[in-house]
Amino acid sequence: xxxxxxxxxxxxxxxxxxxxxxxxxxxxxxxxxxxxxxxxxxxxxxxxxxxxxxxxxxxxxxxxxxxxxxxxxxxxxxxxxxxxxxxxxxxxxxxxxxxxxxxxxxxxxxxxxxxxxxxxxxxxxxxxxxxxxxxxxxxxxxxxxxxxxxxxxxxxxxxxxxxxxxxxxxxxxxxxxxxxxxxxxxxxxxxxxxxxxxxxxxxxxxxxxxxxxxxxxxxxxxxxxxxxxxxxxxxxxxxxxxxxxxxxxxxxxxxxxxxxxxxxxxxxxxxxxxxxxxxxxxxxxxxxxxxxxxxxxxxxxxxxxxxxxxxxxxxxxxxxxxxxxxxxxxxxxxxxxxxxxxxxxxxxxxxxxxxxxxxxxxxxxxxxxxxxxxxxxxxxxxxxxxxxxxxxxxxxxxxxxxxxxxxxxxxxxxxxxxxxxxxxxxxxxxxxxxxxxxxxxxxxxxxxxxxxxxxxxxxxxxxxxxxxxxxxxxxxxxxxxxxxxxxxxxxxxxxxxxxxxxxxxxxxxxxxxxxxxxxxxxxxxxxxxxxxxxxxxxxxxxxxxxxxxxxxxxxxxxxxxxxxxxxxxxxxxxxxxxxxxxxxxxxxxxxxxxxxxxxxxxxxxxxxxxxxxxxxxxxxxxxxxxxxxxxxxxxxxxxxxxxxxxxxxxxxxxxxxxxxxxxxxxxxxxxxxxxxxxxxxxxxxxxxxxxxxxxxxxxxxxxxxxxxxxxxxxxxxxxxxxxxxxxxxxxxxxxxxxxxxxxxxxxxxxxxxxxxxxxxxxxxxxxxxxxxxxxxxxxxxxxxxxxxxxxxxxxxxxxxxxxxxxxxxxxxxxxxxxxxxxxxxxxxxxxxxxxxxxxxxxxxxxxxxxxxxxxxxxxxxxxxxxxxxxxxxxxxxxxxxxxxxxxxxxxx
RNA sequence: GCCCGAGUGGUGAAAUUGGUAGACACAACGGACUUAAAAUCCGUCGCUUAGGUAAAACUGGCGUACCGGUUCGAUUCCGGUUUCGGGCACCA
Numbered sequence: 001x002x003x004x005x006x007x008x009x010x011x012x013x014x015x016x017x018x019x020x021x022x023x024x025x026x027x028x029x030x031x032x033x034x035x036x037x038x039x040x041x042x043x044x045x046x047x048x049x050x051x052x053x054x055x056x057x058x059x060x061x062x063x064x065x066x067x068x069x070x071x072x073x074x075x076x077x078x079x080x081x082x083x084x085x086x087x088x089x090x091x092x093x094x095x096x097x098x099x100x101x102x103x104x105x106x107x108x109x110x111x112x113x114x115x116x117x118x119x120x121x122x123x124x125x126x127x128x129x130x131x132x133x134x135x136x137x138x139x140x141x142x143x144x145x146x147x148x149x150x151x152x153x154x155x156x157x158x159x160x161x162x163x164x165x166x167x168x169x170x171x172x173x174x175x176x177x178x179x180x181x182x183x184x185x186x187x188x189x190x191x192x193x194x195x196x197x198x199x200x201x202x203x204x205x206x207x208x209x210x211x212x213x214x215x216x217x218x219x220x221x222x223x224x225x226x227x228x229x230x231x232x233x234x235x236x237x238x239x240x241x242x243x244x245x246x247x248x249x250x251x252x253x254x255x256x257x258x259x260x261x262x263x264x265x266x267x268x269x270x271x272x273x274x275x276x277x278x279x280x281x282x283x284x285x286x287x288x289x290x291x292x293x294x295x296x297x298x299x300x301x302x303x304x305x306x307x308x309x310x311x312x313x314x315x316x317x318x319x320x321x322x323x324x325x326x327x328x329x330x331x332x333x334x335x336x337x338x339x340x341x342x343x344x345x346x347x348x349x350x351x352x353x354x355x356x357x358x359x360x361x362x363x364x365x366x367x368x369x370x371x372x373x374x375x376x377x378x379x380x381x382x383x384x385x386x387x388x389x390x391x392x393x394x395x396x397x398x399x400x401x402x403x404x405x406x407x408x409x410x411x412x413x414x415x416x417x418x419x420x421x422x423x424x425x426x427x428x429x430x431x432x433x434x435x436x437x438x439x440x441x442x443x444x445x446x447x448x449x450x451x452x453x454x455x456x457x458x459x460x461x462x463x464x465x466x467x468x469x470x471x472x473x474x475x476x477x478x479x480x481x482x483x484x485x486x487x488x489x490x491x492x493x494x495x496x497x498x499x500x501x502x503x504x505x506x507x508x509x510x511x512x513x514x515x516x517x518x519x520x521x522x523x524x525x526x527x528x529x530x531x532x533x534x535x536x537x538x539x540x541x542x543x544x545x546x547x548x549x550x551x552x553x554x555x556x557x558x559x560x561x562x563x564x565x566x567x568x569x570x571x572x573x574x575x576x577x578x579x580x581x582x583x584x585x586x587x588x589x590x591x592x593x594x595x596x597x598x599x600x601x602x603x604x605x606x607x608x609x610x611x612x613x614x615x616x617x618x619x620x621x622x623x624x625x626x627x628x629x630x631x632x633x634x635x636x637x638x639x640x641x642x643x644x645x646x647x648x649x650x651x652x653x654x655x656x657x658x659x660x661x662x663x664x665x666x667x668x669x670x671x672x673x674x675x676x677x678x679x680x681x682x683x684x685x686x687x688x689x690x691x692x693x694x695x696x697x698x699x700x701x702x703x704x705x706x707x708x709x710x711x712x713x714x715x716x717x718x719x720x721x722x723x724x725x726x727x728x729x730x731x732x733x734x735x736x737x738x739x740x741x742x743x744x745x746x747x748x749x750x751x752x753x754x755x756x757x758x759x760x761x762x763x764x765x766x767x768x769x770x771x772x773x774x775x776x777x778x779x780x781x782x783x784x785x786x787x788x789x790x791x792x793x794x795x796x797x798x799x800x801x802x803x804x805x806x807x808x809x810x811x812x813x814x815x816x817x818x819x820x821x822x823x824x825x826x827x828x829x830x831x832x833x834x835x836x837x838x839x840x841x842x843x844x845x846x847x848x849x850x851x852x853x854x855x856x857x858x859x860x861x862x863x864x865x866x867x868x869x870x871x872x873x874x875x876x877x878x879x880x881x882x883x884x885x886x887x888x889x890x891x892x
Numbered sequence: 893g894c895c896c897g898a899g900u901g902g903u904g905a906a907a908u909u910g911g912u913a914g915a916c917a918c919a920a921c922g923g924a925c926u927u928a929a930a931a932u933c934c935g936u937c938g939c940u941u942a943g944g945u946a947a948a949a950c951u952g953g954c955g956u957a958c959c960g961g962u963u964c965g966a967u968u969c970c971g972g973u974u975u976c977g978g979g980c981a982c983c984a
Contacts, residue, residue, distance in 0.1 A: 066984050096972065107983060179982075190982040242979075243894050260968035313901080319980050323893040371893090447981090454982065522981070565976055566896075599898090599977065656983060679918075683903060690975060695904065695918045701932095702917085708932095744908095760906075767916090812984085836912045841965035843912050881964055886911055891964045 005331040007184055024714050024808045028707035029673025034800040038139055046816050047141040049097030053550060058094035059553050060086040061592075063561030063569075064101045068108055071134045071693050072314075072653045072660030074677070080797075081755070083140045087796035088749040091140070091820040096711040097553060098141055099535040101148030102128050103526045105459045107190060108655055110490050113458075120458040121486035124151060134552035134664065135358045139672045145385040146538045150527035151458075155534065157481030158544040159526055160463040164474035165583060167464070171217050174472060177451050178356050179315045181209035187494050188455040192656065194316040195615075201492055201729045203612055208313045210355075211290065213453035213520075214462060218575050222247055222445040224589075225574060235596030236686070239566045246567050248446025253277035253430045253437040255363060257286060260335035270294065270336045270347070271359040273444055276406065276424035279365040281352065281414035282386030284376065286336055287329060287350035289360040295349045299333035302558050305330055305349065312631040313349045327352050327375050340429070342414070350375070356663060357448070358871055366396075366854055368409075368478065373399050376530055384879045388412045443713040450572065452523040457488055457496040459521025467508035467515040476509045482517070495519050528569055529576035532556050543585070550586045563599060563686075564652065570595070596753055599688035603659040605648035606636055617658035618645055650690060655824075660693055671674060673798035680797050701799055702763060706794065709769060710805045713783050718809070721785040722778070731782050732827075735771050738786050739827040745793050762794055784809070789821040836887040837862050839871050848886070853881050860886040 041047065052769075062082035065075055079100075086098040092679050109120035116123070128149065135142070148155060166172045180189040184202035189212070193200040218225075226247045229240045270286060288294050291313035299305040308330045315321060327625065329350040336345055352371070360421045366376035366383040376383050381612040383396040387409035392402055402408070417425050423884040433439030453462065461482040463475035475482055485503060490496045497519035508515040522684035529545070535592055537546035538554040561569075570592075578592040604625075618638060621644055625636045636645050653660040664677045678699035727735065741761045748758035765786065774780045788809055795802035795815055806815035830851060835858070837845040844867040851856065859880045862868060868877075868890050879891040 063984095103984070122972080173958055188982075191980095192983045194982095238896055246980085248895095272976090317982085320893075323980085325893095347961080450981080456982085464931050524984070525981095528984080532923090562978090562984095563897080564984080567979060568981065569984080596914085602977070652978075654983075684905090686897095689978095692904075692918095704932095754908085756904090757906070757908090757916085763916055834912095838911080838965075841911085841963095880962065881911090883911055883965095887965095889911080889964055 001190045007845040017526075024478070024711050026711055028704045028801065030673060030703075032805045034137075034671055034673070037803045038136070040803075041139075041141070041331055041816070047143050049099075049143045051549060051886075052096035053093040054151050055093055055480055057553060058086070058089040058096045058558070059556045060089065060096060060098045060558045061535070061556045061560070062098075062100075063565065063736070064103050064133065064528070064557075066103045066106055066529060067124055068660075069127050069130070070660070070662045071131055072601070073603075073663060074598075074653050074660075076138065076675060076678050077599055077601055077685070077689070078560060078562065079138065080679055080869070081596065082558075083138075083142075083799075084680065084755055084796040085558055085560070085753070086122055086141050086751065087783055087799060090816070091792070091796070091818065092750075093819065095537070096141075096304050097143060097146075099143045099146040099538075100135065100144065101531055101535070101538075102150065103528050103531075103808060104128065104151035105148050105521075105527060107192075107458075109458045110456065110492075113489050114492050115490055119153065119227050119487050119489050126459075130646055133358045134667075135671055137667055138663075141799070146535050148531055148538050150460075150524075150531065151484075153483050154395065154541070155485075156460040156527065157529070158534075159460055159522070160482060161304065161477065162476065162530075162579070162583070163522075164463055164477070166216070166478075166579065167214075167472075167474045171220070171579065172214055173217065174212055174214050176210045177213045177215075178208050178317050179455075181212055183207060185493050187492065191316060191318045194318070194496045196613075197315050197321075198354070198613075200614070203574040203614075205314055205358070206316050208315070208317055211453075211455075213451045214464070214603050216450040216452060216575070218449055218450045218572075219445055219513055222249070222447050224578060225447075228574070228589055230258065231419065232590060232592075232595070233806050235592075236595065236597055239563075239595060239597055241568065243571055246447060246571065250275045250443055250444050250446070251751050252442060253338060253426070253433065253439055254442050255280065256377055256437075257339060257345065257363070258438070260337055263333065263335045264297070268533065269438070270361055272296075272361050272363045273442065274363055276365065276368065277429045277439075278409075278411060278417075278420070278422050279368045279386050280338075280340065280429050282365040282367045282383040282384045283338060283345060284366055284384050285346045285364045287348045287353050287375075288332075289353040289355040290349055290351065291355040292353075292360045294332060294334055294347055294361075298334050298349075301735070302333070302440065303449075305332065308347060308616055312349070322352060323353065325351065327371065327378070328378060329375060331379075333345075336857075338438060339433055343496070347836060348379075348381075358444075362379070367394070368403050370399055370404060373403070382445045384413065386411060386414050400604060406410070414686070417636075432863075449795055450523075450575075452526055452820045453520040454523055455498075455519075456496045457484075457490045457520055459524060460484070460527065461497070462518045462520050462522055464518040465506055465508055465515045466518065467511060467513060469513060470508055470510040471509050473508060473515075479509065482783065483868035484521070497521075499810070501535070507771075520703070525569060525572050526576075529572045529744065530580065532559075532573065533586055534581065544580070545585055552799045555588055557590045557591060557739075557816070558596065560596045560685075561599060562652075563597040566597060574708060578716065579624075597686060599683070599686050600652040601689050601691050602650050602652050603661060603691045604644045604650050605657045605659045607648055608638075608645050612712055613648065617648075619660075621657050621661065639771070653691070661693075666693065666696055670696060670700045671800070673703055673801050675797050677703065677759065681759045682756065702766075703798060705766060705770075707805065709766060710791070710808060713780075713787055714808050717782065718811075719777065719781045719784045721788050722781040725778050725864055727778065730772060731779050732766055734782060735824070735827040736830070738789055740790060742793065742821045743823050743828075746823075748888050749796065754877060758793070759797065762790060765790055792818055792821050833885065835885075836891040837868060839868055840891060841889060844868060844871065855884075856887055858882050861877050862890055 060082055062078050086096050090096045104124050109124050112123045113120045123605045169595050182189050182199035182202055182204055189199055194206050199206055229244055252273055255272050261270045290309045299309055305622050329348045332347045334347040338345055341633040366372040368387050385394040389402045389408045409418040410423050411420045419426055430441045454544035461484050463482050465473045467473055470752050488496050492841050504517040504519050506515055506517045533545050533550055535547035540546045573591055580586045581819050603620055606623045607615040609615055622639055624639045627635050636647050637643050651657055663675055678696045728860035745758045748754050775781045791802045791805050803815045832848055833848045833851050837847055845865050876891045881889040
């Protein structure tokens, strides 16, 4: 009573005594609020991350954007999620670092350069300026002093430095690899630039070509990359599964097939790797890649085979294309011999065997491999059963599931191995191969070494000098960085750097003779593999990272980015962390403690086909879609000319498909808080989301309601928030809901990371507040308590409006200095609860009982319930199941 | 083709550990306020060729992509199918 009396006193103070500087605006004006709040944040440097602090650190990182031109909704989603988590942790007492930067090298800059005749550097820096201003409008709590741009020499010099260290160590090596070659433009094409087997600009049929490239020996770390997945408790299972499958550790056997002297004419063995050595006795042929030495030899006097090999070399290198194309082959006329029984086996050239994978040759067991089965049927090759599953009859007429089953199968038609199961046959056959020196057990990975050479201009130069005498020499530290000239416009026909003597002419660092600088640049995945570490000390001029700063900030506590990066980027970054660890630069084995994979924001795509077959992608904003009465699209037309366009798939927003939606219009019309709130309310973060702006209005309406609720309260005069005292039932119920909401939202932000449900709970709380009539001083203090908490709960998502309302509710304090609301346990106490009554699992009624009612009483009450009696109709219940706190199910 | 996900009202979604399907919103419809409109506020809102009623209320039945299984009870677990999305190593 004492407290409420004091509050009552405050409440009846005349309005002009209150320490309230100005009357609160009656209406919500986001543009003015957001501008002034952002200005205050900047002035007070609220989001500067402290390198030294008593508080625990929280490093919250969102995947940095490629500066494509404008933000799209995927960015808004990604960065709002990061900002919500950052602000929540700040309120929870953490020293938060939320940095931002630019993944600034890449192919789109070269395309834009060619289209607009402007150097990639100029285009990129202009995009960065524009997008940075857009990010600032969103009100993200970013420490901009740590901004990093990967295309600056200050950044990429350290990448070059690490390259030279790893090259000298042997972790980077050179060999040839297959690329897409455009024979008209005389240039290497990215997979994305190969459309239906043709070059995107020239329209020429693409060919495979072997060129020298530098590789990171990531396979040396394969085992560790696989094993350490088990330590990543904060990663989604889905991502860990994908990475494990990608690394693809297999237990198998190398098998050597000795050459048949008569047909091949020389000594030698054909090497293959198999995970099914138990089927070795069922091998009926071997298949080699078009580039394999045996294929070349056989083609020498065989024009048909020469033509077939040329055909195999046509088309791109993408695995999806290889896997879905029609399987074709041709006999070489050459033979190898079976390593165990000496049988002659024909050697075929097949388009599905790739030179770059393993040995460029495979053994074929048509009876027990579906792909081999189809191939053998097509070319009338022998199908020899060597495995049987009891109770089944083998027939070479059609493939059956069990043919490939290694769990139940045992060897048949396999001489001395007959009757052995998979493991026994595996062991016996590999032992016999080893004793003949024709093979051995081997663990192998699906993961291949990472080729990083790109024959492109807008990337980090590879710091290698080619000397006729000394070979490949790493550029010495004192000559780093190798600076990329920035005033170049590429023409799409080969690498510009290779045409610039002023760039490539140099002296050998070892012998001083004239030498040639490498003109390839690095894969842009290299830059994005270590930026997270650079943020700890972004201006460090003495090394890749300042070791103390890296130790202070790493690992990243929360990483947030699109699910499309689940494999490549995240695997390369994990690999780089281990490389840097082994150089003594960072500690720990993994860079990202917790990972949140954001679902794609997808949108429909529209295009028109030009006469030459090229697709011109049209932005959804410029297209009008006609719908039937069930809301299905029946057609689409360009709004400008009314002529039809083709409807493509619904895909992730991207520059290349021109289906990105710029958030600017929403920010301009409703403000950043509405844009953020709407994006977070639309779906949980991990779910993919088809973009639609219906509902933006509703998000804005909610913020207006919050503003009005605060305004109406403040108009009546401020009071201190409720502490203790007697309450009406309605006020008690409101406080119960408030503290349940605090508890729920704490869990939603902290553990579940579902912001849509947090918003729904705040909406419900405000709906309850709207229905609550505050008549007494104590009741008004409860309203003050609810409003203060609601604004704090909302602030990670809609920080500007929250900041502004807070300043009205608590005039002498600032919202960004407040902690997260604390649950009052006494408000949560309930004496009675509602239980559901089911009969046979179907809802039939409910029961309000004292909280601690025992099980036997509950059973009796349930059986006595009117609806239950009616259904039982005098028959005794078979069973009664009581789920404490939830329900009672009567089984009859 | 292979690997990983997802599918719930007209729409976005919720149901957190197997326990009340559709919270919270959007759209739509009806009403209040207004000279009018906007804004705001209130109400209705899964399907039903089942019963019930003048109309409602109400009482059933069905319903979480599809087929099957486990369970007292399945949106949730298991097997299969299907559609959509992500990745497949040079888009980032």
